[in-house]
Amino acid sequence: MQEHYILGMDIGGTHFRIGAVDRRDQVHVFRKVSVKKVFHSKDPLEDLKEYLADYMEQEGLRESVDAISIGFPAVLNRERTVVLQAPNVSYMENLPVVDSLKRCFDIPVYIDRDVCMAVHYDMRQLGLPEKGILIGCYFGTGIGNVICMDGRPLLGKDGAAGELGHIPVPGRSEPCGCGNTGCMENIAGGKYLAKLCAEVYLNTPISDIFTKHGQDSQLQDFVDRIAMTVALEINILNPDYVLVGGGVTNMKDFPLPLLTEKIHSHVRKPYPDKSLQLFFTEDTDVKCVVGAGIRARNALKDTDIAGGLQF
Numbered sequence: 473m474q475e476h477y478i479l480g481m482d483i484g485g486t487h488f489r490i491g492a493v494d495r496r497d498q499v500h501v502f503r504k505v506s507v508k509k510v511f512h513s514k515d516p517l518e519d520l521k522e523y524l525a526d527y528m529e530q531e532g533l534r535e536s537v538d539a540i541s542i543g544f545p546a547v548l549n550r551e552r553t554v555v556l557q558a559p560n561v562s563y564m565e566n567l568p569v570v571d572s573l574k575r576c577f578d579i580p581v582y583i584d585r586d587v588c589m590a591v592h593y594d595m596r597q598l599g600l601p602e603k604g605i606l607i608g609c610y611f612g613t614g615i616g617n618v619i620c621m622d623g624r625p626l627l628g629k630d631g632a633a634g635e636l637g638h639i640p641v642p643g644r645s646e647p648c649g650c651g652n653t654g655c656m657e658n659i660a661g662g663k664y665l666a667k668l669c670a671e672v673y674l675n676t677p678i679s680d681i682f683t684k685h686g687q688d689s690q691l692q693d694f695v696d697r698i699a700m701t702v703a704l705e706i707n708i709l710n711p712d713y714v715l716v717g718g719g720v721t722n723m724k725d726f727p728l729p730l731l732t733e734k735i736h737s738h739v740r741k742p743y744p745d746k747s748l749q750l751f752f753t754e755d756t757d758v759k760c761v762v763g764a765g766i767r768a769r770n771a772l773k774d775t776d777i778a779g780g781l782q783f
């Protein structure tokens with residue numbers, strides 16, 4: 473029996489990752505290249521189609537790809553067909569990504585936020601059931617957030633649900649990429665650590681910031697703000713499962729015990745605190761690629777194309 477694959481992709485600000493995800497969620501012929509290698513002309517959609525066609529040809533996948541699935545660090549429309557706002561990949565904004573790729577390759581095409589792909593991967597790794605409420609809070613350069621109800625991410629009226637990084641913080645006025653000022657993302661994400669290195673810890677590479685300065689009040693307060701962000705959503709939703717991850721919490725010597733303690737300190741007592749199920753997730757290069765594969769397979773099952781394609 474011929475193996476069938478989903479082409480999973482993760483298009484970030486710096487790297488383009490791609491792989492063929494099989495029915496057991498294993499990734500094959502994984503590549504991680506500079507986005508500049510893929511997007512080199514003035515027409516990003518043509519560049520993407522050309523790269524995908526070459527990839528499938530070179531890896532012998534022409535006859536065995538059942539769907540394409542791409543994650544973006546972006547706000548997407550509710551229908552998940554167009555990238556609306558993506559500061560780090562702005563060249564993909566307002567293009568008919570899904571329609572154009574569908575027409576070109578004649579297979580189903582799915583796009584979603586990269587954090588949604590991450591949640592699918594983490595749920596599988598942790599063996600978590602779909603039933604119930606799950607939240608994912610990912611602290612990278614900014615803050616990524618997904619609220620899942622019975623395995624389905626909440627979309628919101630405009631597709632922009634789960635923008636937890638943009639909760640306003642009293643007394644703060646830092647300008648934010650979203651156009652507002654004083655958003656939590658600027659003081660509880662990697663941007664804040666970069667700022668500390670540029671203005672306070674001039675001789676410390678950002679990767680050593682917790683090793684060298686983890687006991688400083690500025691970093692303890694930073695961890696507390698991460699905890700407040702997560703606790704805020706826990707107190708609203710009383711979720712069954714809470715995933716916390718991203719580049720920041722995976723940094724060398726990041727104080728996970730302190731974060732755990734702080735989250736519990738901010739969550740309401742006795743519930744939801746007493747039943748809180750908190751998971752810290754690891755970063756891997758293939759996370760969003762495999763997650764994109766899982767996302768597409770779920771969608772194929774939903775549309776009942778599954779039987780014919782053996783998914």
Ligand SMILES: [Zn+2]
Nearest residue numbers: 638648650655
């Ligand atoms: Zn904002």
